[in-house]
Structure formats: structure tokens, C-alpha cells
Amino acid sequence: xxxxxxxxPFEAQEGVTISSLLSSIDVGAKRYxxxxxxxxxxxxxxxxxxxxxxxxxxxxxxxxxx
Numbered sequence: 001x002x003x004x005x006x007x008x009p010f011e012a013q014e015g016v017t018i019s020s021l022l023s024s025i026d027v028g029a030k031r032y033x034x035x036x037x038x039x040x041x042x043x044x045x046x047x048x049x050x051x052x053x054x055x056x057x058x059x060x061x062x063x064x065x066x
Contacts, residue, residue, distance in 0.1 A: 001053040010057075018046040021057070031062035 001014050005025070012021060018034055018041060034041045035058040041049050051057065 001051075003051055003054065004056040006058055012051060015050045018049045018051065018057075021051065022046070022059070025059075027059060027061065033060045033062075034058070035060065 001012055003010050003012050005012075005021075016024075018036070022034075034043075034046065036049070036051065037056050
């Protein structure tokens with residue numbers, strides 16, 4: 001299925017969860033937020049939140065600094 005990932009077209013497995021998607025793209029960061037269709041998805045639901053055709057997914061990684 002086709003989704004948008006950080007503004008770019010991305011081919012994902014049908015019914016992929018947020019956790020599976022993050023594993024496949026190797027986010028690696030401990031501090032990140034996931035937004036699906038302009039709604040923040042709580043980390044506690046990443047294992048169960050299945051994505052659908054056409055979803056717009058944004059992965060926002062927190063960067064520390066001073």
C-alpha cells in the first residue's frame with residue numbers, strides 16, 4: 001500500500017503497524033513523536049495502530065542542543 005512518510009511516497013505492507021514501520025526504517029532515536037494524518041499517536045499504541053492506504057505519517061526526531 002502507498003503512504004506518505006515524511007512528505008515522500010513510501011510503499012508499506014498492508015496493515016503495517018507504526019512499530020513495524022519504525023523498525024523497517026531504523027529510526028534509532030529514543031526521542032521521537034509520530035503523527036498520522038496530523039494527529040499525534042501515543043507511543044503506547046504504536047504496536048496496535050495499523051496504517052491505511054494514503055495515510056500521511058510524520059516521524060519527528062527530537063534533537064538536543066544548547
